[in-house]
């Protein structure tokens with residue numbers, strides 16, 4: 337479970353986070369939805385401990401990220417940019433390397449890698465070099481890297497940006513699978529369809545704070561709108577910076 341409590345963060349003259357509070361539960365997919373510049377990336381970077389908030393705190397399974405970053409990160413997987421893979425390595429070598437970086441010994445890393453490659457049904461590509469991989473294969477490898485240390489919580493910043501339809505579907509299926517396995521999945525997006533199709537809980541944010549939250553259905557009901565896109569526009573009072 338991820339708890340974000342009253343975060344503020346000023347970057348230059350901008351209040352990127354402005355008293356942001358919400359939580360993301362285990363066994364659920366939570367979507368952080370907001371227009372360009374709403375503070376989604378700043379929020380996720382703060383959750384992962386890459387940025388320090390000016391005030392407020394973030395807890396991962398009850399562990400304060402600022403006070404005990406190493407312990408908190410053991411329970412957190414960050415989906416990296418799939419374009420940044422080392423092309424000369426095979427997924428097995430790549431994932432094993434990251435497993436060791438997370439503190440496992442060689443045998444533990446080998447075992448955890450075999451587990452995650454099987455969990456993501458990657459046996460057929462496990463021992464091929466990443467060079468020439470399709471987008472979907474890159475993505476699976478990146479996700480395997482993010483979850484090899486068996487974190488309860490996984491965060492993804494606009495994971496489907498730049499992906500084609502097939503790769504988007506693969507990623508959706510993978511996120512559903514993680515949810516069914518009891519993980520807490522938190523991702524940011526400004527793509528309505530994706531959020532409506534995937535999320536159990538949607539946190540709508542604008543100008544660094546939460547405007548509304550609930551299931552896609554409850555947000556539609558609350559605003560009296562038929563679609564999440566219409567509800568979103570009603571809630572943030574503008575259609576600037578969103579994607580259909």
Ligand SMILES: Nc1ncnc2c1ncn2[C@@H]1O[C@H](COP(=O)(O)OP(=O)(O)OP(=O)(O)O)[C@@H](O)[C@H]1O
Nearest residue numbers: 347348350352370371372373374375376377378379
């Ligand atoms: N390094 C930085 N320098 C200056 N301003 C920044 C920096 N990082 C973030 N900001 C500002 O903070 C605000 C929040 O940015 P952030 O990237 O978190 O938004 P976002 O919701 O992820 O937007 P997008 O959907 O466009 O990716 C924006 O106004 C942005 O310009």
